[in-house]
Amino acid sequence: MNIDNKLPWLLQKKHIAHIEGDHLLIGDRRRYPWEHSYVACSSVAQIAQAIAEMVTQGGGPLQVGLTTMRFLAKKIEAGHESNALTSFASAVELLAAARPTNTTMRRTLERFLKHLQPWYANDSSQKSLITFVGSIIDAIEAGFDADYQQMSDHGSLLITNNAGILTTCFAEHTFILSLIKAREQGKNFTVYVPETRPYLQGARLTAPALVELGLQVQLITDGMGAHFMGQGAITHYMTAADVVAMDGTVVNKTGTLANAICAQYYQIPYTVFAMSPDPSIHTASDIVMEERDGKEVLYVNGKLTTLESITGRYPAFDCIDPALISHIITPKGLAFPHEIDSLYGQREK
Amino acid sequence: MNIDNKLPWLLQKKHIAHIEGDHLLIGDRRRYPWEHSYVACSSVAQIAQAIAEMVTQGGGPLQVGLTTMRFLAKKIEAGHESNALTSFASAVELLAAARPTNTTMRRTLERFLKHLQPWYANDSSQKSLITFVGSIIDAIEAGFDADYQQMSDHGSLLITNNAGILTTCFAEHTFILSLIKAREQGKNFTVYVPETRPYLQGARLTAPALVELGLQVQLITDGMGAHFMGQGAITHYMTAADVVAMDGTVVNKTGTLANAICAQYYQIPYTVFAMSPDPSIHTASDIVMEERDGKEVLYVNGKLTTLESITGRYPAFDCIDPALISHIITPKGLAFPHEIDSLYGQREK
Secondary structure (H helix, E strand, O other): OOHHHOOOHHHOHHHHEEEEOOEEEEEOOOOOOOOOOEEEEOOHHHHHHHHHOOOOOOOHHHHHHHHHHHHHHHHHHOOOOOOOHHHHHHHHHHHHHOOOOOOHHHHHHHHHHHHHHHHHHOOOOOOOHHHHHHHHHHHHHHHHHHHHHHHHHHHHHHOOOOEEEEOOOOOHHHHHHHHHHHHHOOOOEEEEEEOOOOOOHHHHHHHHHHHHOOOEEEEEOOOOHHHHHHOOOOOEEEEEOOEEOOOOOEEEEOOHHHHHHHHHHOOOOEEEEOOOOOOOOOOHHHOOOOEEOHHHHHEEOOEEOOOOOOOEOEEOEEEEOHHHOOEEEEOOEEEOHHHHHHHHOOOOO | OOHHHOOOHHHOHHHHEEEEOOEEEEEOOOOOOOOOOEEEEOOHHHHHHHHHOOOOOOOHHHHHHHHHHHHHHHHHHOOOOOOOHHHHHHHHHHHHHOOOOOOHHHHHHHHHHHHHHHHHHOOOOOOOHHHHHHHHHHHHHHHHHHHHHHHHHHHHHHOOOOEEEEOOOOOHHHHHHHHHHHHHOOOOEEEEEEOOOOOOHHHHHHHHHHHHOOOEEEEEOOOOHHHHHHOOOOOEEEEEOOEEOOOOOEEEEOOHHHHHHHHHHOOOOEEEEOOOOOOOOOOHHHOOOOEEOHHHHHEEOOEEOOOOOOOEOEEOEEEEOHHHOOEEEEOOEEEOHHHHHHHHOOOOO
């Protein structure tokens, strides 16, 4: 089943990334919602740079990474790149290094490389490289789609009628499918969307995507979550996760920690959608926390908010203590934070 | 002693409001720090409108209100307004209604009206109206200056060496004088300034004012306070208050509540500077909480952050439970929240 039909424009695979002629086109989330435009990349280096510059973000780089493997196979068959497993391995390295904190793309592409090995081992493979790579990526994408479906079944059941759901940043497929299914179950709810400075992913991505689906949305500033919790308007807090450690520590966009602490203060459940807990990360101290250029905090959509001489700080992510989290929804089901280790605490197959 | 010499440009009385010819000029905080400009008002109605449009905010309207009384006396003597106590009373009503939550200006101007009564009662006053009004306002201003001095003595002593001080919005005289005095006491510290969306008072007012004084400033987004608390970088939280109720409830700019909850979670003291606890307000339920037009959340400095069709919410203030507050610094000294009633719980003299 193609879940793209249910999803808003922004999350449909072809609008995250697709190949057109000699280029890989990445949906430009910096220009959405005003423009539905793409950044065209002609090399893996350009793709990695686009990811570093946050043309796409959150779960976007994963889909871009998968599409890049198809793109590279095409370039190799056209004779523009050397036909070796190391071409793919270097591409994976370059893409994974573009943003250091979220390791889902890196681990997924490393899985891809393992599946690719047989093609190079048996030189006489009956399939073309493009077809072989395509079938691996198709299977990986189908696996993620199945995970989205299963996880959003859980998510939708946690949403109660007349809920007020706070989120942070852009929680993508699992969260948005949960909302779609909750509505299909006849539930009424309002989603409170913090704008998510400095990049405004909440204002620019989440709010328009939910409005496109006909859902009730209230856009607020990043400091207002506690206000609406205190009024009783917010009853649920739900986010995605960029990293989940084996001890249940969650890493997500800056601003998540404050809302998680306030949710606990008001006894509001905090649910995390975690596509892929990372078995190599045991606790918070194993996580590479990205700090971006503080200058970015001084701008809104390219316009200066203060004097240019002011020093800004931009920790891209928060690290959230497991004690602040009510449930983590994973591809292996709904878990309490302390259960993550028993579900994922070993090498991935 | 004139405290204006110590203060940053923005807080010097003449830059908050002054009279020039037929106009009262209000320092335009919406254009600062890029411009040092004024909005010229030729009537009390225009002044009230400027306050509603947040040309000035926080403690600004109080100084504007005081200067408006001098302005009105001048207009009356020039024969442009009817010479009656009711002219002043209507002006006070108009100004006080411009922003409903903060009652300091209203109560200060009502005090002014009481002091003005004798002039109208003894028609043959030896002083001109301008001189009489001027002497009342001079005394009120001197009283506030003395309060700023005394309160900032307390504030400075709470700041420890190598402190990281988080604030919210623009905490004005008492906070900034506390920082100045702490530095004079030889202490080193960094001030973490959340930008304070939607109006960016932190980015536009607080950060430039502190940098003008040569203090160390880090500008962050409104969701990052907890992040730096968790890292141990923030050791103190200090804000002004728009209202303080007799039970110790504090009202301050939206975003204050989330930081106060997170400060308690990390056992960081939260200190509130309260110019004038309001004896007529007993608990949170007596406070008029202003909700401004939600459209304002969709803009940054006049530029749209999302689709114009999105619904925004803009509660201007947070209400903070006394249990979240460590100390309240008042003109009557440093108090715990539960002591406010015994200090202020009666009609003001």
